[in-house]
Structures are given as C-alpha cells and as structure tokens.
Amino acid sequence: MRDRFRKWLKAHPEFEREARRRAKRALIVGGIAFLILAVTGAASFALIWLTAVALALYVPAWGTLKHGSWVVVLGVLALVAMYPFYQANLFQMPIFGEFPSVDTGVTMLIFIMMALGLNIVVGYAGLLDLGYVAFYAMGAYTAAWFASQHFSSANLHLGSVGINPNTPGIHISIWIVLFIAAVFTSMVGIIIGFPTLRLRGDYLAIVTLGFGEIMPQIARNGDHLFGKNLTNGPQGINPIDPPGFGDNLHSAVGLPSDYLTFNKTILGTSISSVQLFFWTALLLVLFTVFCSVRLRDSRLGRAWIAIREDETAAAAMGVPLMRTKTWAYAAGAFFGGIAGAYYASFKSGTFPDDFFFNISIFILCMVILGGMGNIWGVILGGGFLAYLNQEGLGNIGGWLNQHFSAQSKSADTWITLWHSDIDVPLYQYGIFGVILVLVMLFRPEGLIPSSRRKAEFREGVADEPLYDVQQ
Amino acid sequence: MSTDQARIRSIPAFRVSPLTALGAFFVALVVLWLAVNFVKSPSEWYGLFLIGLTNGAVYGLVALGYSLVYGILELINFAHGDVFMLGGMLVATMTTAWLATASGLGLWVGIFGMLVIVMAFCASINTTIELVAYRRLRNAPRLAPLITAIGMSFILQNVGLVWKGARPTSVPDILPRGEVFSVGGIAYTWNKFIVLLFTIPVLILLVWLVQQTKQGKAMRATAQDREAAAMMGINVNRTISFTFLIAGSLAGAAGLLYALYFTNVRYDEGFRVGLIAFTAAVLGGIGNLPGAVLGALLIAMIESFNNGLSWATPGSDWSTSIIFSILILILVFRPEGLLGERTPEGA
Numbered sequence: 001m002r003d004r005f006r007k008w009l010k011a012h013p014e015f016e017r018e019a020r021r022r023a024k025r026a027l028i029v030g031g032i033a034f035l036i037l038a039v040t041g042a043a044s045f046a047l048i049w050l051t052a053v054a055l056a057l058y059v060p061a062w063g064t065l066k067h068g069s070w071v072v073v074l075g076v077l078a079l080v081a082m083y084p085f086y087q088a089n090l091f092q093m094p095i096f097g098e099f100p101s102v103d104t105g106v107t108m109l110i111f112i113m114m115a116l117g118l119n120i121v122v123g124y125a126g127l128l129d130l131g132y133v134a135f136y137a138m139g140a141y142t143a144a145w146f147a148s149q150h151f152s153s154a155n156l157h158l159g160s161v162g163i164n165p166n167t168p169g170i171h172i173s174i175w176i177v178l179f180i181a182a183v184f185t186s187m188v189g190i191i192i193g194f195p196t197l198r199l200r201g202d203y204l205a206i207v208t209l210g211f212g213e214i215m216p217q218i219a220r221n222g223d224h225l226f227g228k229n230l231t232n233g234p235q236g237i238n239p240i241d242p243p244g245f246g247d248n249l250h251s252a253v254g255l256p257s258d259y260l261t262f263n264k265t266i267l268g269t270s271i272s273s274v275q276l277f278f279w280t281a282l283l284l285v286l287f288t289v290f291c292s293v294r295l296r297d298s299r300l301g302r303a304w305i306a307i308r309e310d311e312t313a314a315a316a317m318g319v320p321l322m323r324t325k326t327w328a329y330a331a332g333a334f335f336g337g338i339a340g341a342y343y344a345s346f347k348s349g350t351f352p353d354d355f356f357f358n359i360s361i362f363i364l365c366m367v368i369l370g371g372m373g374n375i376w377g378v379i380l381g382g383g384f385l386a387y388l389n390q391e392g393l394g395n396i397g398g399w400l401n402q403h404f405s406a407q408s409k410s411a412d413t414w415i416t417l418w419h420s421d422i423d424v425p426l427y428q429y430g431i432f433g434v435i436l437v438l439v440m441l442f443r444p445e446g447l448i449p450s451s452r453r454k455a456e457f458r459e460g461v462a463d464e465p466l467y468d469v470q471q
Numbered sequence: 472m473s474t475d476q477a478r479i480r481s482i483p484a485f486r487v488s489p490l491t492a493l494g495a496f497f498v499a500l501v502v503l504w505l506a507v508n509f510v511k512s513p514s515e516w517y518g519l520f521l522i523g524l525t526n527g528a529v530y531g532l533v534a535l536g537y538s539l540v541y542g543i544l545e546l547i548n549f550a551h552g553d554v555f556m557l558g559g560m561l562v563a564t565m566t567t568a569w570l571a572t573a574s575g576l577g578l579w580v581g582i583f584g585m586l587v588i589v590m591a592f593c594a595s596i597n598t599t600i601e602l603v604a605y606r607r608l609r610n611a612p613r614l615a616p617l618i619t620a621i622g623m624s625f626i627l628q629n630v631g632l633v634w635k636g637a638r639p640t641s642v643p644d645i646l647p648r649g650e651v652f653s654v655g656g657i658a659y660t661w662n663k664f665i666v667l668l669f670t671i672p673v674l675i676l677l678v679w680l681v682q683q684t685k686q687g688k689a690m691r692a693t694a695q696d697r698e699a700a701a702m703m704g705i706n707v708n709r710t711i712s713f714t715f716l717i718a719g720s721l722a723g724a725a726g727l728l729y730a731l732y733f734t735n736v737r738y739d740e741g742f743r744v745g746l747i748a749f750t751a752a753v754l755g756g757i758g759n760l761p762g763a764v765l766g767a768l769l770i771a772m773i774e775s776f777n778n779g780l781s782w783a784t785p786g787s788d789w790s791t792s793i794i795f796s797i798l799i800l801i802l803v804f805r806p807e808g809l810l811g812e813r814t815p816e817g818a
Contacts, residue, residue: 122614126614128614128617128618130621195803196799196802196803198803199802199803199806202545202546202547202613202617203802203806205547205617206547206749206753206798206802207798207799207802207803209746210795210796210798210799211795211799213746213791213792213795214791214792214795214796217788217789217791217792218792220788221788221789358625361621361625364618364621368618426632426637427629427632427633429625429628429629430625430626430628430629430630430632431629432622432625433621433622433623433624433625433626433628433629434622434626435622436618436619436621436622436625437604437619437622437623437626440604440608440611440615440616440618440619440622441604441607441608441619444611444615456612457611457612457615
C-alpha cells in the first residue's frame with residue numbers, strides 16, 4: 001500500500017511539490033488562525049474538526065489531479081449541505097460571535113443567487129445595473145399573485161399544498177410559480193432593456209436606477225391602480241403559500257408534502273421548515289451556478305465578455321450588440337426573479353418597503369467585493385455581506401459595545417471610547433459604501449478576481465462605447 | 472468657406488419623425504392639463520407656480536454642480552446631493568446656535584456669513600472627495616469611478632446620520648414672511664423671494680466665471696479634450712479640482728437655501744434632491760449650464776403642480792415615478808437634453 005503510494009507520488013511530481021508548498025502556507029496561516037481561535041475561547045472539538053476538514057481540502061493539491069478539482073467542490077458542498085446538523089455544536093468566533101443560524105443561511109443563499117444573477121449583467125456583460133431590486137420585486141410579487149389569497153375573485157388551485165381547496169385566490173404550486181416568476185421577470189428585463197441598452201454605460205446605469213425607483217413606488221401605490229388592487233399597497237401581500245411536494249410525491253418518493261408542517265428528527269437534529277428551505281435554496285444556488293458556468297463558456301457568454309472588453313471590436317467581429325446585451329439583461333433578471341419569488345415564499349409575504357434603492361447597491365456591493373465576473377468570488381462576497389447584514393453587524397456591534405462602551409460598563413469593558421451604545425447595524429449602508437470605495441480604489445478586481453477582469457482593471461480596456469466612436 | 476458649409480449642413484432639415492410627433496403630443500397633453508387646471512382654480516395654480524419657481528431655484532443650484540462635474544469628467548457625481556445635504560446640516564447647526572432670535576440687520580449679516588461658511592465647507596468636502604477617490608481612478612474603466620461615487624454618497628449619508636440622527640432636524644424659521652408682491656390673490660412671500668434673491672447673483676457669477684475668466688476657459692478646454700488641454704499648458708488636475716470646488720460651493724449655497732426655506736433637513740434628503748437635480752441636469756442637457764437651470768425649473772414646476780393640482784392629477788404619491796419617467800424618456804429619446812448639443816454619447 002505504502003509502496004504503491006510512493007510509486008504514485010513519483011509519477012506525479014507536481015502534486016508533491018504543490019502539496020509541500022501548501023502545507024507550509026497552511027502551517028503558517030492556519031496555525032496563527034487556530035491559535036487565535038483557541039486562545040479566545042473557541043477551543044473545542046468542533047474547532048479541531050473544522051481545521052482538519054479545511055486542511056484536508058486545501059493541502060493535498062487536488063487541482064493537479066485528473067478530476068481532482070471536483071474533490072474540493074464536492075467537499076465544500078457537503079460541508080454546506082450538512083450545516084444544519086453541526087451548526088449548533090460550533091464554536092464562538094472572536095468578534096463575530098456565533099456562526100450564522102440556518103435561518104440566516106437561507107437569506108445568505110438567496111442573496112448569493114441574486115448576486116450571481118447581477119454578476120451576469122455587471123460581471124460578464126459589463127453593464128452597470130443600479131435597479132436590480134426591480135427584478136427582485138417582480139419575482140416576489142409574482143409569487144404573491146400566484147400563490148396567495150390576493151385575487152380572491154379567482155379560485156384556481158394547481159398543486160398547492162397545505163391550502164384548503166375552498167380557499168379563494170390563485171394557489172399554484174410554488175415550483176411552478178418560481179418558473180413563472182423567472183420567465184415573467186426576464187420578459188420585463190427584455191422590455192426594460194430594449195429601448196435603453198443603446199445608451200452608454202453611465203446613462204444606462206441611471207435609467208436602471210430610475211426603474212429601480214419607479215418599481216417600489218408602483219408597489220406602494222398599487223392598491224388603487226386604475227381602480228384595481230394589484231399589490232395591496234403598503235400592507236403588502238401575505239400570507240404566501242408554503243412550498244411542498246404534496247401528498248402523492250410524499251408517499252411515493254418521500255419528499256416532504258408541506259414545508260411548514262414538516263417535523264422530523266434526523267441524525268439527532270430536529271428538521272423543520274427552515275432546514276428544508278435551506279436545502280431548497282442550496283439547490284437553487286447550485287442551479288444558478290451551473291447556468292452561470294455554462295452561460296459563461298457558451299457562445300453567448302463569450303460575446304458578453306467581448307462586448308465588455310471592447311464594444312467596437314466586438315461589433316466589428318459580428319457580435320450583434322443589442323441582442324447580446326438584451327440577453328444578458330434577460331438572464332440576470334431570470335435569476336433575480338427566481339430568488340425574489342423564493343424569498344417571498346420563505347418570508348411568506350411581500351412588502352413594498354423591502355424593495356428600495358439601497359438593496360440594489362447592496363447586491364452590487366456583493367458582486368464588486370467578491371470579484372466581478374468570478375462566480376466563486378461573487379458567492380463569497382454575497383454570502384459574507386448577507387451574513388453581515390443579517391447577523392454579523394449586530395454581533396460586531398455587540399462586541400464593540402461590550403468592550404468600549406460606558407453604557408454597559410462591566411468587567412468586560414477594556415477602555416471607554418464612547419458613552420452610549422452604538423447601533424452598528426444602523427450604519428450598514430455606510431459600511432457598504434466604505435467597502436465599495438475601498439475595493440474600487442485598492443483592489444478593483446475584487447477579492448477573488450477572474451484573471452481576465454483583473455487584467456482589464458490593471459491595464460485598462462477600450463471601453464469607449466461604439467456610439468462614442470462613430471462620430 | 473468650409474466652416475460656412477459646415478454651418479449650413481448642421482442646420483437640421485425640418486421633418487416630423489414619429490418620435491417628435493409623439494413627444495409633441497405628450498407636451499400638448501401636459502399643456503392642456505395645466506390650462507384646464509388654470510381655468511378651474513387660478514389662485515391654486517398661481518400658488519403652485521410660485522412654489523415651483525422657488526424649488527426650481529434650489530434644484531437649479533444643485534443641478535449646476537452635476538452638470539459642471541459631468542461636463543469635465545463625464546462622471547455622475549452621486550455624492551453631490553449628499554454634499555448638499557451636509558451643507559444643510561451645517562446651516563441647521565449654525566442657525567440654531569447663533570441666529571434663532573436674530574432680526575433686522577444682524578439677521579442679514581448672519582445669513583450672509585453662513586452662506587460664506589457653508590460654501591467653503593461644501594467646497595472643501597467636494598474637493599477632498601475628488602482628491603482621495605476620483606483622481607486615482609481617472610484612467611480606470613468607466614464603471615470604477617461611478618461605483619466609487621455611489622459608495623461616497625452612502626458614506627456621506629451615514630456621516631449625516633451619525634451627525635444628526637435618523638429623524639429630521641428642524642431649522643429655526645428665521646426668514647421673514649412678509650409679502651413681496653401678489654399674483655391673483657396669492658402672496659409671494661419674502662422667504663420664497665430670498666431664495667431667488669440669492670440664486671440669481673450666484674448664477675450670474677458662475678456664468679461670468681466660466682465664460683469670461685482664464686480659469687473658466689481652462690475648464691472649458693479641459694472638458695473638451697483633456698490631453699490637448701494638458702499639452703497647451705493647462706494644469707488639468709488643478710482645473711478639475713477647481714471645478715469640484717465650484718460645484719461644491721454651489722451645493723453649499725443650495726444647502727443653505729434649502730435648510731432655511733424648508734426648515735428641516737434629513738440625512739437621506741440629499742440623495743432624493745440629488746436625483747431630482749440630476750434629472751433636471753439631464754433634461755436641460757447635461758454639461759450645459761443654462762440647460763441645468765431650465766431643466767430644474769421645469770422639473771420643479773412639474774413636481775409642484777403634480778403635488779398640488781386637483782383635476783386629473785396623479786398626486787404626490789407618484790411624483791418620484793413621474794420624475795424618473797421623464798428622466799428615462801429623455802435619456803432614451805433625446806439623450807442630449809433640451810438645450811444640449813447632439814453628441815454621440817447617447818445614441
């Protein structure tokens with residue numbers, strides 16, 4: 001066995017070299033991180049376990065092996081998928097406090113999906129969209145129209161679960177609604193894009209910003225739109241039907257029949273609706289990642305990148321500008337729509353105040369922080385910022401106030417820097433603004449850049465729009 | 472000879488495209504709507520007209536800042552509206568501290584002093600932003616400075632939030648409210664008139680500065696072609712800084728008038744007014760100074776009439792949508808704006 005391994009190593013010298021290099025790096029970085037965590041009171045079995053898994057995924061140079069890069073992808077995926085089972089046993093991080101709850105995990109995954117959708121528009125095609133929240137709103141309201149009691153004059157039931165068949169309103173299975181939302185939203189994307197995509201970059205940004213401002217106002221005032229109640233105004237539409245697969249699929253394959261009433265204990269963890277929402281969101285993110293990768297490598301994706309780098313050259317090579325840009329818009333809107341509809345069904349309601357301009361910037365910030373055009377970067381940026389927004393800032397604020405505030409003076413207070421507690425989450429958008437500026441100034445290609453995008457930012461591109469050149 | 476030919480060719484042939492017809496139809500509808508409302512209740516109409524005139528002056532000052540910066544850098548300075556709001560906040564602080572009970576000559580000297588201080592304050596913020604953020608990105612892809620500007624806008628908004636909190640800060644109502652003149656039974660009061668009284672000299676000064684002075688000539692040259700201007704010995708960096716200085720001081724003046732006239736400021740107000748002013752600048756033709764003022768007056772009139780008129784009026788619930796619809800329509804169908812030249816920038 002050992003001899004066979006030696007032989008194998010000899011046959012793959014690059015594996016050994018890379019593994020040694022990584023082992024050194026992991027020893028330094030991982031050792032320091034491990035020490036800090038252990039000293040700050042996170043010393044636990046979970047910490048050792050997590051470190052071991054991280055080392056096993058990182059140190060052996062999986063990438064040098066045939067099909068080896070799948071090991072890392074599948075390993076990370078398994079870690080994420082199993083998260084609800086070990087989340088309760090994890091340790092306290094310094095400053096950040098507890099690991100995100102499964103509930104936050106669902107929101108993180110949904111925002112990752114939106115960020116991936118926006119990445120198609122901003123990252124691949126290089127069109128700045130400041131109104132992405134409009135697509136999110138369209139998706140959410142589609143879910144509200146087709147899976148709630150809102151249109152009480154209609155009475156349509158199609159695969160809905162957990163709803164009395166006599167309940168008025170349109171009740172369609174959420175899986176179909178997700179699809180309807182995606183198609184509807186991408187059609188809106190095409191309609192918005194068609195007249196506006198001729199404009200140059202910053203004008204286009206302004207037009208999308210305009211749509212992003214108009215859409216929530218329509219949602220807010222939509223309870224008296226030409227005498228019709230379309231959006232139920234400021235109260236929003238709730239409740240939205242829960243997802244589920246119905247009794248037939250439940251008895252045949254064992255899929256949960258109704259998410260809200262599901263309750264079972266698996267591997268010592270009680271699994272209820274939140275965990276189901278988590279796994280479904282994970283599947284949706286996987287679907288988005290798959291589509292993003294395939295789109296990027298397709299003929300259309302290469303056309304997007306060509307337009308982003310040099311519109312004039314792309315047009316000269318026969319890339320149809322308008323059609324290609326419109327497809328980018330439609331594809332971005334598609335995933336925004338799914339994410340919006342799924343989020344509405346997760347929160348079981350949709351409210352016009354959820355769709356204000358800042359959300360567009362929030363999602364844009366995810367794409368930029370992670371690295372425009374790089375799927376893994378966008379996933380990292382999206383997950384991290386969504387976590388900060390949901391739990392992280394609150395935890396950090398708590399930590400800061402515990403140690404530096406005079407208001408809750410206790411044994412934990414190190415130095416008094418301010419008198420009354422600071423409400424850190426209140427300043428979330430200021431923090432996102434700082435992130436935007438710092439990233440743009442010092443690392444415009446993002447944390448995990450795609451090598452191509454990095455070269456564009458470092459060396460500059462001919463991003464004069466075609467219409468500037470045709471004097 | 473050749474210039475004459477070019478001039479002759481540049482006169483557009485008169486023909487009515489479907490687009491122009493559609494535009495004319497919309498304008499006719501708006502005129503009809505205004506006329507019917509005027510006949511129905513003239514006094515209400517006059518009052519709203521005067522409000523629109525006053526708001527238009529404030530929006531105009533902000534819009535000029537957008538237009539100046541866009542003209543020279545082709546950058547939409549999203550942070551401009553927030554600079555304006557910080558100026559308003561400084562005025563709120565100063566008024567509460569010094570002028571809450573002032574009257575007579577002391578009041579006027581006080582207001583004038585505040586004007587100078589707040590203009591200097593906003594000018595220095597604006598120039599600092601250019602220096603630390605935009606200057607480094609001058610040769611980056613176009614998206615980079617735009618995204619930085621959005622980030623800056625959020626940062627300034629939160630500075631305002633830290634400074635004054637999330638609730639609106641009220642400013643002592645120090646402007647006199649006597650009648651200047653009256654139209655159709657509606658009095659034009661001093662607090663509105665003062666806005667015009669401050670705006671018009673500032674505009675004249677600005678036009679003189681850009682048209683007549685050497686520095687203004689440098690600005691126009693840099694706006695036309697930065698590299699060529701540099702070759703002619705113009706200090707491009709200093710000229711751009713100077714433009715931001717002017718834009719910032721205009722925002723400061725607007726902030727003073729806004730705070731004193733509306734008597735309250737809020738941290739996110741700057742963003743809203745900024746977007747309206749930007750729409751105004753685009754409507755008038757971005758980069759074009761008289762266009763910015765004309766656009767601001769038009770937008771403010773539309774907003775005011777929409778909020779106040781009673782016959783067939785969408786009402787204030789829809790004013791944001793209406794303003795942004797105008798913005799979108801203008802950008803799509805006439806990107807050069809009302810007074811701007813046809814450039815290849817839009818379409």
